[in-house]
Every structure is written in C-alpha cells, then in structure tokens.
Amino acid sequence: MSVKNSAGSGSHRELLRQMLRIRRFEERCVELYSGEKIRGFMHLYIGEEAVAVGVCDALTPDDVVVSTYREHGHALIRGVPATSIMAEMYGRAAGCSRGRGGSMHIFDAAHRFYGGNAIVGGGLPVAAGLALADRMRGRNRMTVCFFGDGAMAEGEFHECLNLAALWRLPVLFACENNLYAMGTALARSHAQTDLALRAASYGVAAWPVDGMDVLAVADAAGRAAGAIRAGAGPHFLELRTYRFRAHSMYDPDRYRSKAEIEQWRKRDPIDALVATMKAEREITDADLAVLEKEISAEIEQAVAFAEQAPVEPVEDLTRFVCSEPGPGGKPARRVEAIL
Amino acid sequence: MSAGTAASRAASKAAPGDASTAAGKVAPEHVTHEHVTHEHAAHEHAAPENAAPGNAATATYREAMREAIREALRRDDRVFLMGEDVGAYGGCFAVSLGLLEEFGPERVRDTPLSEAGFVGAGIGAALGGMRPIVEIMTVNFSLLALDQIVNNAATLLHMSGGQFNVPLVIRMTTGAGRQLAAQHSHSFEGWYAHIPGLRILAPATTEDARGMLWPALEDPDPVLIFEHGSLYGVPGPLGSGPVDITSAALRRSGADVTLIAYGGTTPKALAAADALAAEGVEADVIDLRVLRPLDDATIMESVGRTHRAVIVDEGWRSGGLSAEIGARIAEHAFYELDAPIQRVCAAEVPIPYARHLEEAALPQVPSIVAAARETVTS
Known part of the structure; x- marks a missing residue:
C-alpha cells in the first residue's frame, strides 16, 4: 500500500480498506502477543480506526505525522510497511527502529513518520517545531499531531497550543478522545470535559467530531487541512472515539463496565461504513471477502518476514547513541536526507 | 590548547589570589x-x-x-x-x-x-x-x-x-x-x-x-x-574562531598535584594553583571543557605524572560529576595515586541567599588549596 498522491481523494472503499488493515493487523498482534512473539507494552487501536484513517485522508505524502504509543494504525496507513512494523515488534534488525523501539516507538523517516512517542503530551512540542521549520523554510506542508484526551491535562499541551496559535503554525492537533487516560475516566480527571472548548480558548479553531464515523472525520480533517494550508494557523479536532480493547495487554480493564463497552461496539466504525456502502450498493460480500483475503496476505507476509528476520547483533548495542560519521569521516546528516 | 596560557592569564587577572573576592568585585555591575x-x-x-x-x-x-x-x-x-x-x-x-x-x-x-x-x-x-x-x-x-x-x-x-x-x-x-x-x-x-x-x-x-x-x-x-x-x-x-569540543585543556602545568575543574570553578582552581605555587607546590590545572563525553586521557595522563588529584565541582558531592571523575581515576589510575583523591564540592544544601552563607556553601580558593595540600602531605 502506498500513500495517496493527493489529499482527500479517499474513496469509501479505500477508507474501508485502511480501517480493515489496522483492525486485522492488530488482531494478529494479539495472537502473537499471546504466543510471546511480541513483548513489552502493546496498545491496541481497535475501535478507533476511523480517527487515523479519516484524518490521514487529508494528508499528502509530504505531510508530517507525530503520533503516540498507540500508533500501529497511523504508521500503517501512512505507508510504513507492515513488514517493517511487525519486525520492529519482534525486536528484529529489520524493524523500522532496528529493534530499539518496539510497539510504542515506530519511526520511519521515508514516510515522515516521527514516532511513536510514549510520553503523554511529549510529541506536541516536537510537532510544533517541525511545523515551525516548515514555515521558516517556506515549505508548504502540514504537521498532524495525534494525542489522547489524557494529554490535555499535561502542561506540554497548553504550552504548545499557545505557541502554535501565537506563531500560526501549520499544525493539525488531532485529539483522540477515547474517554479514558489509561484507566481514569475523562470526567474523573478533567474539570472541563468539553475538550474543543478548551482548545478554542487559545485562539485555535476547534470543534468536536464523531470519531466513530470515518466519513465525518475525513470531512472535518479535510476542512481543517484546507484552512491550515491556506495559512489560517493551527486547528484542533476533538475526535470522540472509544477503544474496544483494554489500555494495554497488561490492563485487566476493571474501570469500564461491559455494558458500556458493548454500547460502543454497536458503533463499530468498520461495520458502520460497510453498512453505508452496502446501502449505496458500493460493495458486496464477495468484494469484502476479496478485500479481507488481500489484507490477510499482507499481514501473513509481514509475520513471515518478522519470523525469519535476523536480530540486531549485540555488538551493535551502542550504535545510534551518537551519530556515526558519514563518507569521508564527516558527520552523517540523516535529517537533511529526508527533508 | 594554545589558548591555555592566555586564558589562564585572563582568568588569573580576574581572580588574583582569591576567586571569591575577585568574583565579588565583578559580580554586582556585570x-x-x-x-x-x-x-x-x-x-x-x-x-x-x-x-x-x-x-x-x-x-x-x-x-x-x-x-x-x-x-x-x-x-x-x-x-x-x-x-x-x-x-x-x-x-x-x-x-x-x-x-x-x-x-x-x-x-x-x-x-x-x-x-x-x-x-x-x-x-x-x-x-x-x-x-x-x-x-x-x-x-x-x-x-x-x-x-x-x-x-x-x-x-x-x-x-x-x-x-x-x-x-x-x-x-x-x-x-x-x-x-x-x-x-x-x-x-x-x-x-x-x-x-x-x-x-x-x-x-x-x-x-x-x-x-x-x-x-x-x-x-x-x-x-x-x-x-x-x-x-x-x-x-x-576573543580567539580566532571555532575550537575543539572533544578534549579537556591543561590550563597550567605543575608536577605535584592535578586540580580538575570546569566552567566557573576553573578560575578558582587557577587562583588556587597560584597560591599553591607560593608555597612551593606546583599544580596541573585541567579545565574539563567537555563534561560528556569526559576526556579520560587528559585526566589520566596528568594524574599519572602528579600522582595526586583534587576534583573541584560546584555541584553536590553525592552522586555528582566529581564522583564520576573520582571513580574513573580509581578505575584507570589507581596504582598511580600516592594519596586519596580529594573533592571540593558545594555543601549539601540548597544554595542560600545571604552572601556569607553562599560563599561558605561553594568551593573557594582556600578550600581548594587546603585539599591540594592534604594530598601532598598525606
């Protein structure tokens, strides 16, 4: 899968395909985690797929994404190869971060994917800086920063919204409000739970969006992106969504009722789009089966790749703490190479 | 470094004899x-x-x-x-x-x-x-x-x-x-x-x-x-432009003891070396310049010659940079040492406001001189 060449051209079928890729990839990750192929912390995006797919529909390959530790989905649909993500989760040398990051730290310079940040709120300042560099260099690019509702209690969120608004930086702040900061409900940790309202207080255009409806997300992201590209400064979308799975594989999920989870499962974003497409006769069960088969093949290929991929030699443990010399003994300048 | 002599002269000029006094003269208006x-x-x-x-x-x-x-x-x-x-x-x-x-x-x-x-x-x-x-x-x-x-x-x-x-x-x-x-x-x-x-x-x-x-x-x-x-x-x-950012500098040479300092303690260490020279004790003064990665070679070369080391650090002693340098000397030059390593660090206290308390909390020329003296007489 490669990233589309122009923003906002995603057909219903393409939006569906991308959501399914995330869903099936992560379902396979659960099996692999149970089989101890994948270790460490692993956070699943299942239930939230419409957010990543809808927002990224507004991006061009030139745009920049900064994400969180729940980022497999963002990485996949930005074009980071499933093989490279899976190998990273296996801790292999062929992983995108050469086995040094794991599930929470997917990075891919070639696709302008700046992680994989596991400090809640820590990616926001970096996103502001990337956008600042684009503006200072006269590049017509946008930076999307994904973060959760939990980040809005962090000081870095408030520092960054002020900074981005003050300098009118081309950033789309994509708040994935899944109602829980790990196990703490939004209403138990925020005095004001209208997140868009709070963002708007910084002078940033902000509004809430139904994050279970990929078409609504794509529409909102398209409008925000258009304004940002036209120089209107940062925008904020509160994408109201829900994770169907626990916070991480370690989480016994004691803080949510089964009834609540079931209520949200009825609003599964993939089921919803399939229903819409069937109603409009855009897809048949046979089409769906073909799509599922293609996706399954991609994922199994990724698993096979990770299984046979070599591990990073222990002798290379301390590589990449500092930059290595480039040709002729000059310091390597990787950052320039991808700009 | 070619800058060594000139720099030490400049620093000594700013801190003749006792750096705390000299710093006091400079501080209010500057x-x-x-x-x-x-x-x-x-x-x-x-x-x-x-x-x-x-x-x-x-x-x-x-x-x-x-x-x-x-x-x-x-x-x-x-x-x-x-x-x-x-x-x-x-x-x-x-x-x-x-x-x-x-x-x-x-x-x-x-x-x-x-x-x-x-x-x-x-x-x-x-x-x-x-x-x-x-x-x-x-x-x-x-x-x-x-x-x-x-x-x-x-x-x-x-x-x-x-x-x-x-x-x-x-x-x-x-x-x-x-x-x-x-x-x-x-x-x-x-x-x-x-x-x-x-x-x-x-x-x-x-x-x-x-x-x-x-x-x-x-x-x-x-x-x-x-x-x-x-x-x-x-x-x-002002110098002529870029300098290396990999190595420590020997700001003064002496055969009897190595004073290891950096940043704001460098002028104090140089002033202490002047005072020690008046007593017949000649000190090497190392200005670390680069705190990470540390230039072990310059430190070990000097300690290998003087067989005595005093580490001056405005940070606290516990778990600090002076502890790291001391440990490295113990690891790499243990058998070169003729005396225990001495450390002159900030007192283990949040730095206080009152002038006499602040001065007492910081490494000063007399305390550096005393520590160096301790290494050469022990």
Missing part, C-alpha cells in the same frame, strides 16, 4: 540576573566589532558568546536563536543584546514562558532541518524541559534505530555566586552529563565561549552549553 543594565551591556555590544575580532581582540565572556551567536546567524540561515527574553529584552544576561535589531524577530525569537514547549519546538525544528540555538535562562528552569531534553533530544536517534538525529544546541546559565538563592544557583550539568546521547560543554574562557558554539551547531546531535553566571563579565582574548 552579571546579576535580570539586573544587567542595558546601558552597560549596550556599551559592550559594540566592543568586539570595533576591536576587529581576531587573536588580539579582547572581550568579556558575554560579548564572546554574543559574537559567536552573531557569527552563526550570519553564516548559516538555518540557525536561529529562541528563548525567553532573547529578543526585545536583549537576553536575561544581555548576551543577545542587539541581535533582534540585526536579525529580526524570526531568527531572534522571543518565546512564552514555556520551557518544555520551546525546547521541544527546538527539537522539532532541528528534525525539520533547522539549526536552533535554544536559550534557557538558568539550569534550574531547564528542569521544566527535562522531559524534552532527556526523553526526546537525547533519545530519538537511538530509539528510531538511527533515523532521526537532533542537531540542536541548548545554552543555559549555571552556577552560584550571585546571591540568587536556591532556584537560580544550582549546577545540574552533572545530571545532564549522565545522559547518553547528549554532548555537554562548559566553556570557562572567552575563547571557548566564542569558539564552542559553531562546532556545537555542526554536531549532528544535541549539545548543551553551560555558561557559568559568574563568568559573563570576565574579560579575555
């Missing part, structure tokens, strides 16, 4: 945080250019740093300066005075009081191909940006498997001696020297203040520059 008068600093502003920068020119440490920033802004359009009050105010220590007028608000960029926000933005801008110089007012304030410095700047290259280096320079003031009490006076550079992925510099001379910035900007990885607040008004030679 270096008090937020109290630098613009009239005074404006007078300095013109000096380096009028003096035609070169080997022969002299300047204060503040002017030398300003000249370094100006040169970098002229030389590379990817360079910009960002921080609290760097523009309209002219820098809280007047380092950047006049640069806003010369380079404009895009490249001399005032920020809100948001250390984590603008340090993180510096990291992002570096990832985006710029060469930011981020100024943090004091090392105490840098703790508000610790997340960005440690979890992102120092970590991204390794965590991304070598994909994302962060060519960022962060400058900040460190150290005590100006009666600014416990939230403006600490020396946390040793903490930063603990972190893999960072290069930590501590210029002690005007030549290093001018010469370290450009190679720091050329470094593909994050570099932190710690400027000791008591040095800003100290004059010295």
Whole structure:
C-alpha cells in the first residue's frame, strides 16, 4: 500500500480498506502477543480506526505525522510497511527502529513518520517545531499531531497550543478522545470535559467530531487541512472515539463496565461504513471477502518476514547513541536526507 | 590548547589570589540576573566589532558568546536563536543584546514562558532541518524541559534505530555566586552529563565561549552549553574562531598535584594553583571543557605524572560529576595515586541567599588549596 498522491481523494472503499488493515493487523498482534512473539507494552487501536484513517485522508505524502504509543494504525496507513512494523515488534534488525523501539516507538523517516512517542503530551512540542521549520523554510506542508484526551491535562499541551496559535503554525492537533487516560475516566480527571472548548480558548479553531464515523472525520480533517494550508494557523479536532480493547495487554480493564463497552461496539466504525456502502450498493460480500483475503496476505507476509528476520547483533548495542560519521569521516546528516 | 596560557592569564587577572573576592568585585555591575543594565551591556555590544575580532581582540565572556551567536546567524540561515527574553529584552544576561535589531524577530525569537514547549519546538525544528540555538535562562528552569531534553533530544536517534538525529544546541546559565538563592544557583550539568546521547560543554574562557558554539551547531546531535553566571563579565582574548569540543585543556602545568575543574570553578582552581605555587607546590590545572563525553586521557595522563588529584565541582558531592571523575581515576589510575583523591564540592544544601552563607556553601580558593595540600602531605 502506498500513500495517496493527493489529499482527500479517499474513496469509501479505500477508507474501508485502511480501517480493515489496522483492525486485522492488530488482531494478529494479539495472537502473537499471546504466543510471546511480541513483548513489552502493546496498545491496541481497535475501535478507533476511523480517527487515523479519516484524518490521514487529508494528508499528502509530504505531510508530517507525530503520533503516540498507540500508533500501529497511523504508521500503517501512512505507508510504513507492515513488514517493517511487525519486525520492529519482534525486536528484529529489520524493524523500522532496528529493534530499539518496539510497539510504542515506530519511526520511519521515508514516510515522515516521527514516532511513536510514549510520553503523554511529549510529541506536541516536537510537532510544533517541525511545523515551525516548515514555515521558516517556506515549505508548504502540514504537521498532524495525534494525542489522547489524557494529554490535555499535561502542561506540554497548553504550552504548545499557545505557541502554535501565537506563531500560526501549520499544525493539525488531532485529539483522540477515547474517554479514558489509561484507566481514569475523562470526567474523573478533567474539570472541563468539553475538550474543543478548551482548545478554542487559545485562539485555535476547534470543534468536536464523531470519531466513530470515518466519513465525518475525513470531512472535518479535510476542512481543517484546507484552512491550515491556506495559512489560517493551527486547528484542533476533538475526535470522540472509544477503544474496544483494554489500555494495554497488561490492563485487566476493571474501570469500564461491559455494558458500556458493548454500547460502543454497536458503533463499530468498520461495520458502520460497510453498512453505508452496502446501502449505496458500493460493495458486496464477495468484494469484502476479496478485500479481507488481500489484507490477510499482507499481514501473513509481514509475520513471515518478522519470523525469519535476523536480530540486531549485540555488538551493535551502542550504535545510534551518537551519530556515526558519514563518507569521508564527516558527520552523517540523516535529517537533511529526508527533508 | 594554545589558548591555555592566555586564558589562564585572563582568568588569573580576574581572580588574583582569591576567586571569591575577585568574583565579588565583578559580580554586582556585570552579571546579576535580570539586573544587567542595558546601558552597560549596550556599551559592550559594540566592543568586539570595533576591536576587529581576531587573536588580539579582547572581550568579556558575554560579548564572546554574543559574537559567536552573531557569527552563526550570519553564516548559516538555518540557525536561529529562541528563548525567553532573547529578543526585545536583549537576553536575561544581555548576551543577545542587539541581535533582534540585526536579525529580526524570526531568527531572534522571543518565546512564552514555556520551557518544555520551546525546547521541544527546538527539537522539532532541528528534525525539520533547522539549526536552533535554544536559550534557557538558568539550569534550574531547564528542569521544566527535562522531559524534552532527556526523553526526546537525547533519545530519538537511538530509539528510531538511527533515523532521526537532533542537531540542536541548548545554552543555559549555571552556577552560584550571585546571591540568587536556591532556584537560580544550582549546577545540574552533572545530571545532564549522565545522559547518553547528549554532548555537554562548559566553556570557562572567552575563547571557548566564542569558539564552542559553531562546532556545537555542526554536531549532528544535541549539545548543551553551560555558561557559568559568574563568568559573563570576565574579560579575555576573543580567539580566532571555532575550537575543539572533544578534549579537556591543561590550563597550567605543575608536577605535584592535578586540580580538575570546569566552567566557573576553573578560575578558582587557577587562583588556587597560584597560591599553591607560593608555597612551593606546583599544580596541573585541567579545565574539563567537555563534561560528556569526559576526556579520560587528559585526566589520566596528568594524574599519572602528579600522582595526586583534587576534583573541584560546584555541584553536590553525592552522586555528582566529581564522583564520576573520582571513580574513573580509581578505575584507570589507581596504582598511580600516592594519596586519596580529594573533592571540593558545594555543601549539601540548597544554595542560600545571604552572601556569607553562599560563599561558605561553594568551593573557594582556600578550600581548594587546603585539599591540594592534604594530598601532598598525606
């Protein structure tokens, strides 16, 4: 899968395909985690797929994404190869971060994917800086920063919204409000739970969006992106969504009722789009089966790749703490190479 | 380093006999945080250019740093300066005075009081191909940006498997001696020297203040520059430009004991060496210059000759940089030692305001002399 060449051209079928890729990839990750192929912390995006797919529909390959530790989905649909993500989760040398990051730290310079940040709120300042560099260099690019509702209690969120608004930086702040900061409900940790309202207080255009409806997300992201590209400064979308799975594989999920989870499962974003497409006769069960088969093949290929991929030699443990010399003994300048 | 003799002369001139007395003479009109008068600093502003920068020119440490920033802004359009009050105010220590007028608000960029926000933005801008110089007012304030410095700047290259280096320079003031009490006076550079992925510099001379910035900007990885607040008004030679940022410097040679210092303790160690010489004890004085990675070779070579070591550090003794240096000497030069290693560090107390208490809390020339004497008589 490669990233589309122009923003906002995603057909219903393409939006569906991308959501399914995330869903099936992560379902396979659960099996692999149970089989101890994948270790460490692993956070699943299942239930939230419409957010990543809808927002990224507004991006061009030139745009920049900064994400969180729940980022497999963002990485996949930005074009980071499933093989490279899976190998990273296996801790292999062929992983995108050469086995040094794991599930929470997917990075891919070639696709302008700046992680994989596991400090809640820590990616926001970096996103502001990337956008600042684009503006200072006269590049017509946008930076999307994904973060959760939990980040809005962090000081870095408030520092960054002020900074981005003050300098009118081309950033789309994509708040994935899944109602829980790990196990703490939004209403138990925020005095004001209208997140868009709070963002708007910084002078940033902000509004809430139904994050279970990929078409609504794509529409909102398209409008925000258009304004940002036209120089209107940062925008904020509160994408109201829900994770169907626990916070991480370690989480016994004691803080949510089964009834609540079931209520949200009825609003599964993939089921919803399939229903819409069937109603409009855009897809048949046979089409769906073909799509599922293609996706399954991609994922199994990724698993096979990770299984046979070599591990990073222990002798290379301390590589990449500092930059290595480039040709002729000059310091390597990787950052320039991808700009 | 060729700069050694001249620098030690300049430092000795600023600190004849007792550095605490000398620093006291310099401090009030030169270096008090937020109290630098613009009239005074404006007078300095013109000096380096009028003096035609070169080997022969002299300047204060503040002017030398300003000249370094100006040169970098002229030389590379990817360079910009960002921080609290760097523009309209002219820098809280007047380092950047006049640069806003010369380079404009895009490249001399005032920020809100948001250390984590603008340090993180510096990291992002570096990832985006710029060469930011981020100024943090004091090392105490840098703790508000610790997340960005440690979890992102120092970590991204390794965590991304070598994909994302962060060519960022962060400058900040460190150290005590100006009666600014416990939230403006600490020396946390040793903490930063603990972190893999960072290069930590501590210029002690005007030549290093001018010469370290450009190679720091050329470094593909994050570099932190710690400027000791008591040095800003100290004059010295401007030097001819970039210096190395890998090695320690022997600022004075002597066969009897090695005094190891850096940044603001370097002039005190040199003054102590003068006092010791009057007693017939000749000291090597090492200015570490680079706190990470430490230049073990220079330290071990000196200790191998003198067989005695005194480590001077304005940070606290417990778990500090002096502990690290002492451990390295024990590891690599144990059998060269003729006496136990001595450490002269800050008292284990938040730095107090009252002048006599603050002086008592810090390494001073007499305490350095006493420690050196202890090593040669034991």
